[in-house]
Amino acid sequence: MPRQHRPLPSRRNTTRAMRNLDEHTITAEVLGRIGTKTDPRLRDILQSAIRHLHELAREVNLTEAEWLAGVRFLTRTGQMSTDVRQEMVLLSDTLGLSQLVVAQSHRRPPAATEQTVLGPFHVEGAPVRISHGTMLGDRSPGSPLFVSARVTNGAGIPLEGAHVDVWQADGEGLYDVQKPEWELGRAQLRAVFCTDEQGRVSFRSVMPTHYAIPTDGTVGEMMRATHRSPMRPAHVHFRIVHPGFDPLVTHVFAADDPYLDTDCVFGVLSTCLGTFIRREPGAAPDGSVVNVPFHTLDYTFILHESL
Numbered sequence: 354m355p356r357q358h359r360p361l362p363s364r365r366n367t368t369r370a371m372r373n374l375d376e377h378t379i380t381a382e383v384l385g386r387i388g389t390k391t392d393p394r395l396r397d398i399l400q401s402a403i404r405h406l407h408e409l410a411r412e413v414n415l416t417e418a419e420w421l422a423g424v425r426f427l428t429r430t431g432q433m434s435t436d437v438r439q440e441m442v443l444l445s446d447t448l449g450l451s452q453l454v455v456a457q458s459h460r461r462p463p464a465a466t467e468q469t470v471l472g473p474f475h476v477e478g479a480p481v482r483i484s485h486g487t488m489l490g491d492r493s494p495g496s497p498l499f500v501s502a503r504v505t506n507g508a509g510i511p512l513e514g515a516h517v518d519v520w521q522a523d524g525e526g527l528y529d530v531q532k533p534e535w536e537l538g539r540a541q542l543r544a545v546f547c548t549d550e551q552g553r554v555s556f557r558s559v560m561p562t563h564y565a566i567p568t569d570g571t572v573g574e575m576m577r578a579t580h581r582s583p584m585r586p587a588h589v590h591f592r593i594v595h596p597g598f599d600p601l602v603t604h605v606f607a608a609d610d611p612y613l614d615t616d617c618v619f620g621v622l623s624t625c626l627g628t629f630i631r632r633e634p635g636a637a638p639d640g641s642v643v644n645v646p647f648h649t650l651d652y653t654f655i656l657h658e659s660l
């Protein structure tokens with residue numbers, strides 16, 4: 354026979370804080386509901402989120418209509434997100450949260466190359482190319498760019514065998530993955546290289562230009578509503594992996610780009626500025642002759658040893 358539950362004594366709990374909560378006392382009560390067996394890290398994060406969210410609502414005196422608009426905005430942002438269109442991550446990027454988390458997760462000495470966000474246009478499994486002499490963007494618009502990159506440790510010793518994953522936009526500000534004909538077999542302006550005994554790789558690509566992040570979603574609405582520029586300065590992305598070192602995810606930005614100080618994802622760092630030098634037609638670094646003006650970039654990445 355099922356055991357009968359005895360009725361609770363009347364007036365039980367009426368003096369505890371769980372009733373008659375007001376806009377101030379509700380916070381402590383919500384925090385107190387987190388069970389004692391909760392994973393400690395989850396408890397810390399959730400408690401902090403609750404404290405900050407409640408404080409935000411009190412600080413701005415959030416109305417019901419504003420709360421609902423926020424809920425709807427986040428709902429639509431989630432609904433737009435897919436494997437290839439991560440609007441939620443883009444929201445985090447444009448609110449500076451992604452770069453903040455990256456920065457505090459990869460503290461390193463001032464000389465080492467700094468870490469930046471990965472961004473939505475990286476693709477795992479890009480084609481592996483020889484260390485020198487590859488042309489990356491044979492169907493991509495843009496003026497020629499010759500990149501020579503060197504990878505060293507903090508003492509300047511070259512690192513042989515480092516994997517250098519490169520991806521970039523073309524001269525019109527578009528990545529291959531943004532084009533209708535995209536498939537991995539037709540990758541443009543992306544590849545993985547392996548450094549030689551001098552820690553070097555070199556390749557030919559096209560000079561990237563600054564570009565706007567996708568603005569046809571909720572992030573675009575937020576940018577327009579807050580009068581923010583959606584532009585990113587011209588850059589080439591790199592992910593460099595070598596055993597014993599913190600994998601480096603970074604960009605090299607064109608040091609003369611007009612959008613350096615207003616990068617919409619807050620990724621411009623002083624160790625990530627590269628000098629893209631404009632050259633007149635003539636002999637190129639790879640020994641070829643180029644009959645249009647071209648650019649060269651020579652850049653050294655300094656990896657940080659993992660602890």
Ligand code: BEZ
Nearest residue numbers: 446471472473474566618
């Ligand atoms: C990018 O540079 O590819 C990028 C990074 C973060 C957000 C949007 C784009």
Ligand code: FE
Nearest residue numbers: 472474588590
């Ligand atoms: Fe990019």
